[in-house]
Amino acid sequence: MFFDLNINGSSLDDNLKIAIEASKYGWEHINFSYDQNDFKQAQEFKNELSQDLAEIINFDYTLEIKSNNINEIRKITRKFRNRASCISVIGGDLKVNRAVLENVQIDVLSRPYLRRYDSGLNHVLAKEALKNNVAVELCFKDVLKSYLAPRSKVISNFKDIYALYRKFDFPLILSSRAESVFDIRTTHDFIAFFAQTGLTTSEIEKSFLSARNILEFNKNRDKMILTGVRRVDDEA
Amino acid sequence: MKLKVLPPTLRKNNRYLTVEIKVTSPIVKDDLVSIVWDACVRFQGELNTSNYNLWVMKFYEQENGENYYCYKAIVRCQRDYADEVRSALALANKFNNNRIAITTIGLSGTIKASQKYI
Numbered sequence: 001m002f003f004d005l006n007i008n009g010s011s012l013d014d015n016l017k018i019a020i021e022a023s024k025y026g027w028e029h030i031n032f033s034y035d036q037n038d039f040k041q042a043q044e045f046k047n048e049l050s051q052d053l054a055e056i057i058n059f060d061y062t063l064e065i066k067s068n069n070i071n072e073i074r075k076i077t078r079k080f081r082n083r084a085s086c087i088s089v090i091g092g093d094l095k096v097n098r099a100v101l102e103n104v105q106i107d108v109l110s111r112p113y114l115r116r117y118d119s120g121l122n123h124v125l126a127k128e129a130l131k132n133n134v135a136v137e138l139c140f141k142d143v144l145k146s147y148l149a150p151r152s153k154v155i156s157n158f159k160d161i162y163a164l165y166r167k168f169d170f171p172l173i174l175s176s177r178a179e180s181v182f183d184i185r186t187t188h189d190f191i192a193f194f195a196q197t198g199l200t201t202s203e204i205e206k207s208f209l210s211a212r213n214i215l216e217f218n219k220n221r222d223k224m225i226l227t228g229v230r231r232v233d234d235e236a
Numbered sequence: 237m238k239l240k241v242l243p244p245t246l247r248k249n250n251r252y253l254t255v256e257i258k259v260t261s262p263i264v265k266d267d268l269v270s271i272v273w274d275a276c277v278r279f280q281g282e283l284n285t286s287n288y289n290l291w292v293m294k295f296y297e298q299e300n301g302e303n304y305y306c307y308k309a310i311v312r313c314q315r316d317y318a319d320e321v322r323s324a325l326a327l328a329n330k331f332n333n334n335r336i337a338i339t340t341i342g343l344s345g346t347i348k349a350s351q352k353y354i
Contacts, residue, residue: 185339189323189325192319
């Protein structure tokens with residue numbers, strides 16, 4: 001049950017290499033993330049990729065919206081909602097963080113602490129995340145690629161988010177955001193790292209479960225009529 | 237004069253991590269020793285690293301990847317600190333301006349058992 005919803009997608013060959021390495025290191029499902037400009041192009045080789053990875057690992061695509069314009073984010077979300085198994089928005093800007101956490105159509109707010117001096121979340125946003133079931137994503141790569149003081153600050157931001165997570169219990173997901181085979185680690189290493197930063201093992205397991213729940217929820221999203229009401233097709 | 241060997245109850249208990257190393261330039265065992273110490277001191281600090289009882293026991297060259305050199309090694313650490321060491325090693329990123337990735341692929345109580353991961 002090891003899910004990684006954010007692996008930086010690129011060409012077919014690179015995706016194959018990363019997926020094979022991820023499978024070797026114990027991951028069961030990965031999502032390649034593409035931004036709004038590359039998503040369509042990536043769909044073209046999805047069938048070929050699924051044939052190559054059929055027996056190796058489960059995979060899907062995440063739409064990763066990169067924009068500071070709230071209206072643009074809403075527009076892109078509406079446009080791609082039925083085509084992407086997961087929609088995440090890169091955070092960092094307070095207005096974006098708030099708009100994303102208030103939008104039920106978005107699945108993940110990725111890295112709310114990006115390019116900030118604080119975690120980018122407070123108790124108000126945490127409540128919104130819980131209410132709208134929008135997950136907050138923390139990326140291993142942000143720690144991996146930084147060093148000394150910046151690395152300490154990122155870990156400090158993680159800890160602030162953990163404190164809010166424990167109080168408000170919004171969905172939290174952990175991902176690697178790997179760009180190459182150099183950024184992938186075994187699942188045990190991944191868990192050991194987040195345990196070192198202050199999460200308990202059960203909280204880490206819950207984060208993998210949250211990732212799985214997002215994918216399962218989105219499979220049935222088109223059948224949702226209202227919150228809590230779903231059209232059931234099977235005849236009982 | 238050599239020190240007398242401690243009785244078993246006073247000896248430290250060790251764990252052996254089998255690590256896989258991918259690096260863009262070739263390295264030798266001494267390089268790995270400095271990489272391991274540097275990674276632990278950086279992430280865990282000098283005081284915590286003093287508990288780990290670190291030692292690179294064995295170093296093996298493997299078949300190279302497409303654009304990187306691949307090695308495997310057995311690294312010793314103290315029993316209760318395996319998670320601390322493996323998380324510190326996982327965060328090693330650069331060595332002499334070359335990209336490096338270290339990941340732990342096995343954990344054992346003896347060197348012999350850890351060799352099955354090689």
